[in-house]
Amino acid sequence: MGFLIRDLDSSRSTGKSILANAQAMLRSQISRHGAATQMPPPTLTSVDAARLGSGRGLEWARRMMNAARPWIAINAFWLLVLVSWLPIVAGAQDLLARISANASVTTFPVRPDSISFLLVSLGVLVTGLVKFRYVAVLCVLPGLASVALGLDPSAFGSWPALEPLLVPIGAALVVVSAGCFVGFGRLRSASVAAFLILAAIEALGGLWPLAPTEVAPGASPAAAAAGGTSAAYLTFGRLFHAYHLSVLDLLIVGSLIVLGRFLVLLYRDNLAGWAGVRAGIDRKVLLRTAVLAAPFVALIAVLGWFWDGVGRTAETYAIDVLRTSGAPPAEVPKTLEDAMRQASKREQAKVEDRSKAALAEAVAKARDGSTQLVETALPNLRSSFPPHLMQLGDCRWYDVMCHVMNGIKSVVNSIYRKARDAALNSLESELRKADALGKERLADKQRVATEAIARFSKQSTGWADTAIVKAFVTARWIDMILGIYGLMVAVKTVMVILSRIIYRDEQGNGLFASLRPFANLTTSRPPEVVGSEFELPYRSPDTYVALRYEIRNAVANVSLPQPGTGLLGRVFSGRYVLGRLDSVSLPVGGASIVVNAPSELVSWELGVGEEIIVRYEDLVAFSATVRLATEINLSIQATLFGRFIFHKAIGPGTIVMLTAGEAVAGRERDAAESRRFTSLKAWELPAGFQIQSNLNWRGVYLAPYNIRKHEGSLLVYDTGPKNSKWSSIGLISSIRTFLLPF
Incomplete structure (x- = not known):
């Protein structure tokens, strides 16, 4: 266990960023999430492209590649790790069926191509050593077992007894590798997405319009006969001589991985605040x-x-x-x-x-x-x-x-x-x-x-x-x-x-729910209500703006910032493709972002590494130095908010948010009152809350509830009509949270 902890510690120094202060931001995140935190890929805009033609273009390109290299390497590593499990995963169901039928299990139903999986193993080792040491060595072992499984029986020579042991050994190594993924990997990552896309292409290979000619295994395309029914392998099947992967195989392994990750997060996220929880139980x-x-x-x-x-x-x-x-x-x-x-x-x-x-x-x-x-x-x-x-x-x-x-x-x-x-x-x-x-x-x-x-x-x-x-x-x-x-x-x-x-709101209860209990890093400046217009003075830092809002005295370039972060949430909220106002393009008189009344704009300036929870649909603009991130938090404190997935903005830089009605922000007197949870738009991670709820069956399952912040906590409320009426219905309103894995 010690060498895994050393891997986690050594990973704290791997992230780089183009920005001068990005290393401090990364350390702040790794202290919370360990090796699971990954820097997003850099963003290319029209101004960045123009820089390539300047004398500093080569230097800029080199820095961009250096910043992207760890992200690419880690995602390639986990993708190859998932691929290395395929021989055992694809053959497990057939072996179980044979055992149930009392049939012979002397031969393995799946035969991988040894050369292909030797290359996969080398890829796992090379990409894994970018960030890990012992974890990379452990994760390369299933690939090496697949190499042995693909060898002809005659290759074992004087060790014929070794061949029947390859399958149980390979299965044990896959379990070890899966444990590494559960502890150090991420389910919501580019590597897992790429694996699922390739698996889907394989499953739909027969319907794929560009599928190769279907032929029998071992036959050349020219020799294909009419009426052949063999599968056309487009992705993973090309790594095997005999291959029987099914969707159910992936569902079984995926469910076990999700359960393992669920238990790890449940333990990790409740560890920090367990002392307070135990005091209240x-x-x-x-x-x-x-x-x-x-x-x-x-x-x-x-x-x-x-x-x-x-x-x-x-x-x-x-x-x-x-x-x-x-x-x-x-x-x-x-x-x-x-x-x-x-x-x-x-x-x-x-x-x-x-x-x-x-x-x-x-x-x-x-x-x-x-x-x-x-x-x-x-x-x-x-x-x-x-x-x-x-x-x-x-x-x-x-x-x-x-x-x-x-x-x-x-x-x-x-x-x-x-x-x-x-x-x-x-x-x-x-x-x-x-x-x-x-x-x-x-x-x-x-x-x-x-x-x-x-x-x-x-x-x-x-x-x-x-x-x-x-x-x-x-x-x-x-x-x-x-x-x-x-x-x-x-x-x-x-x-x-x-x-x-x-965390009930009653006299004498000193326990408050917080996503980051006992955190030392709070936001240094409170949010500020700026009305219906947010001004960008001359030479303001580069800023991303949602394209649906009016920008006066300047025109934004279309940009795709941090494309690997919050993909679904940003697409559905219209915050995936944004406009970019570059500092050099602002006129001397500056520019401004304008919204229509009764909506109001709230700005929140963050220091290095400071984090706040936001909703993508409320984002109007943010500095190019701000990093967006997603946090999955399975702590008891997080359940107070009716969800386990939160979107964060990490400083330095300024965030501009929109409210549908009058905004209540910072330490205003009205912010101390208890309010509907639906009116909470943003808050700092260390902010503490208590809940006002009728603690009976009707109150818990059917009635709405209010929250009250801890004195000194910083947040933003929206008093718009939608947030004031009786709209949320107890636990039933959070049914999506219960049904999703996280």
């Missing part, structure tokens, strides 16, 4: 929390009971439909899985009858060897094996059980079709190799083709059983994913109720 508080949480627990219990009853009824109906009629009592299936196997045997017998002639014909032609097998034998084989195992029923819209049965059959058919297509495509590849031998090697051609068809015939008998086992393994994994999701929702709900009690 006693037996009475816990009992009151349990009573207030009772409706939520009851709702979950009722829904669980209802769906469990629906499941049992559907299972009973499905067993009755699928079982073999007239079977003796000893053969009546007791579970849905047994009933599916019984129905599968009936369907397999029909398929076997249809395929006997096609297989016999293929064997005869293979032994003859005088024809092109791909063109003569393969089409009949394809048509003899139907693309589905079970026929779907024609359901009326109100026949719920019929739809349930069709859903079960569809899952089995989908997995059966995948196994069928993979086997047929593998057979096509082998037959192409046999056809390529020519008449001069007739004996070899006969041998290769006969052996390939024999293997195919043996494999076809296990398709249905594999499909059924995988269907139920899938159902169990999905049940686990939903359980993880439900646990996270339950934890957050209890935390919200507990915060209402601990």
